Amino acid sequence: MGAQQEPENNHHLVTSEDQDHPANLIPSLCAKFWNLGWVTGTGGGCSIRDGDLVYIAPSGVQKELMKASDLYVLSLQQQQPDLKNRTYVRSPPHGKPSQCTPLFLAAFTRRGAGCCIHTHSQWAVLVTLLLEAQGSGSDKVFEINNIEQIKGFGRGFQKSGNLGYHDTLRIPVIENTAHEEDLTEFLEEAMDKHPDTYAVLVRRHGVYVWGDNVHKAKTMCESLDYLFQLAVQMKHLGIPWLSDIPETLPRAKADIK
Ligand SMILES: CSCCC(=O)C(=O)COP(=O)(O)O
Numbered sequence: 203m204g205a206q207q208e209p210e211n212n213h214h215l216v217t218s219e220d221q222d223h224p225a226n227l228i229p230s231l232c233a234k235f236w237n238l239g240w241v242t243g244t245g246g247g248c249s250i251r252d253g254d255l256v257y258i259a260p261s262g263v264q265k266e267l268m269k270a271s272d273l274y275v276l277s278l279q280q281q282q283p284d285l286k287n288r289t290y291v292r293s294p295p296h297g298k299p300s301q302c303t304p305l306f307l308a309a310f311t312r313r314g315a316g317c318c319i320h321t322h323s324q325w326a327v328l329v330t331l332l333l334e335a336q337g338s339g340s341d342k343v344f345e346i347n348n349i350e351q352i353k354g355f356g357r358g359f360q361k362s363g364n365l366g367y368h369d370t371l372r373i374p375v376i377e378n379t380a381h382e383e384d385l386t387e388f389l390e391e392a393m394d395k396h397p398d399t400y401a402v403l404v405r406r407h408g409v410y411v412w413g414d415n416v417h418k419a420k421t422m423c424e425s426l427d428y429l430f431q432l433a434v435q436m437k438h439l440g441i442p443w444l445s446d447i448p449e450t451l452p453r454a455k456a457d458i459k
């Protein structure tokens with residue numbers, strides 16, 4: 203017999219037969235993300251906003267083994283305006299919410315995101331290290347163009363459509379801090395400086411990716427990890443991340459600006 207849940211603990215918020223309910227989706231997505239090396243050794247995570255409610259994983263747990271009953275639930279309306287001293291409308295009997303919570307909340311409150319994913323992908327970390335090695339100030343933004351997968355990204359905040367093959371994808375990079383929650387002000391600065399980005403890289407740590415809904419956040423996170431891996435291999439092969447399509451190649455008339 204498991205621990206008896208107190209009815210006042212709003213346990214109903216994490217009880218659903220619907221596999222797409224946030225309380226079920228976060229554990230199932232994190233189990234998939236673990237297989238990709240995105241949430242290794244309790245790192246990384248995922249948070250989903252469903253209307254006013256935000257579902258958050260617990261801290262320091264094996265993200266691939268989470269259950270719906272492990273999750274915290276926060277009401278954005280009840281929290282406003284103070285997002286620092288957080289209270290939860292539902293908490294599990296033990297543990298504490300993810301250190302990533304303020305960063306997830308930044309995506310929900312400043313970009314109206316419906317889902318935010320945080321990975322410790324080695325490809326993301328390697329890209330930040332390659333940029334660091336380049337130095338001379340160019341280490342603050344990852345840029346790549348003329349790769350088909352770039353079409354996997356939205357054009358930007360409150361803009362419709364996706365980037366095109368000839369567009370340059372730009373992802374800002376912030377420096378890591380001793381404590382995850384201390385990243386928040388730097389993530390928010392990066393959002394302000396790059397209003398159209400859907401992701402922020404964290405040097406030597408990983409990446410935060412958000413989207414209007416789970417589908418968009420997940421597919422942009424997958425596309426980004428694909429591009430990070432490609433970028434690392436391109437660097438090995440001496441192929442620049444930014445290139446011009448040779449004029450000799452055929453370009454559709456619509457593409458010629
Ligand atoms: C070894 S993970 C260190 C903390 C971290 O970077 C992370 O993303 C997970 O933090 P949480 O509080 O969700 O365990």
Ligand SMILES: [Zn+2]
Pocket residue numbers: 245246320322382407408
């Ligand atoms: Zn992390």
